[in-house]
Amino acid sequence: MNRREFSAQLLAGGLSATGLAATAHAQGAPVEGTHYVKLAQPVPATPGKIEVIEFFWYGCPHCNAFEPHLDAWARKLPPDVAFRRVPIAFRDEPYTAHQKIFFALDAMGLIPSMHRKVFYAIHNERQRLDKAPDIAAFMTKNGVDSAKFMDNFNSFSTQTKVRQALKLAADYKIDGVPALGIQGKYFTSNSLAGSGEGSLAVADYLIQRERKQ
Template sequence: MMSLSKRMFLSFTTAILAIAVSGMASAQNSKIEEGFDYRILPVAQPLDTKGKVEVIEFFWYGCPHCYDFEPELNAWLKRKPNDVVFRKVPVAFRDDLMPHSQLFYALESMGKGDALNDKVMFAMHKENKRLMTENEIADWVASQGVDRNAFLATYRSFAVVSKARAARQMAEAYRIDGVPTIVMQGRYMTSPSIAGNKAKAISVMEFLEQKIRKDKYK
């Protein structure tokens, strides 16, 4: 026979669990509002693709919040509809962070971005690798089975350096002051910090997807 104290403990635990689940459900189902969950850029930016939902993630390899957001973002990417186009844009808030932007575009140029982007972030956030200098970066890339000389040639190339600089200018045009930041259709901005948490940010993205479709991709 269950004791009174044990029954009280179980009842208390069940009540706490119910409140927690209810709170999570209400947070996910809460109304999404402009100015609270997302913002509209003062000047809409040009789109690369017409007739699609354009989604850009501004990020930095060294950002712990970007690393923390990756699992939720990757799960969203796996289920996104075909009319959604997604790309990542690296942000260098200081000159000494530009090597990370060059690393991103060098890997992309070599067709290694999808395979190594998550590994770069794991190395920085879990293995304490700074990857701040050309040699550190080249050594790490070589450890992943990529030819060191071929990587360095790509990393130093005019095309990659130009893309890294253009990404910085783009972040300024979009008024990016923190990462990760998601911009949709060149005008709607959200993030875990704006929306309140990672799950809500994904909900806002899905809400904006529908809004953009309803507005005929404007």
Template structure:
């Protein structure tokens, strides 16, 4: 899903030469926020947020490269996923799915499997009953999942995710926010893969304040 539909085709052809030179341009490949978004990282750390939606084909495509990239980030970078809700359903349900899996300690095992189920298995995971059945097939207790999904903790995290998405002005995914100051999207960068190259450029920029 592109941030600005009218520019996606132009970016694919015009923005990439600048990226090939290693110089992402402000206003073309990334945006500097006029008002800083909240940052949860302690002083001396750089917060990097990967905004996503399980139902996005582009998020599904970029996830393997994103996870490999996140595993190579410097020690002063704090990386985390933020599920977005571009509208109510099924976005809010997928937010709670993500945070319920996190609460149960199942994200390492099931995060990629959720994408696979939706995009390859064509499994509908838009309702709690469908999600509970899915996790049960993966060996997770369905009642524990239902309890986590309905918990105040998960609801609070989903609300925080919506606040962060609004602060970063996210209206398309995949997107990456850096230190409450910058964001880039697949559309701005030119492709989901080049999204990570722009993020690499923004992290040292954020260190400078």
């Protein structure tokens, strides 16, 4: 999903990233400018690692559908790859509230247990989760100390991370989600690669390329 609300194909059913790569790129490697974009100005990345960043928004249905595939992929990454998620905002609300939910959960070490629950609440239970009382009630319902959570939600640290996320997305020239940034040099997306698993296959290709370099 992006500012222009373009329609992205998602998640070729039943194909692994390897299988999709073999199918989608049977005539060669992913093509720069078609399956991924190379940044004109590199972005600083995690030193000593090959960094992969997922740019997402909790309210994006494509991100919601992509998450199980991304999570399974990320769990199998080798030690030399550093993966992280960055929530982004194309306008203030509800994007910023959802950014702050992620950063507050991250500060409390609750991403593993709560990340998918936030997606589920928004897309399956039709909760907006863009107002403080509703967010606090959702956290309480799920066994999270809502007072502690809201302290993190409103903290200076979270505000700083929101600004940093906005700058990082701007530096990567991200205009739609979900998207993957690789090593501060490239980005791909479900739209560019043709599907969610296609973007993971392109990410695998770029990781291998960086490893050889």
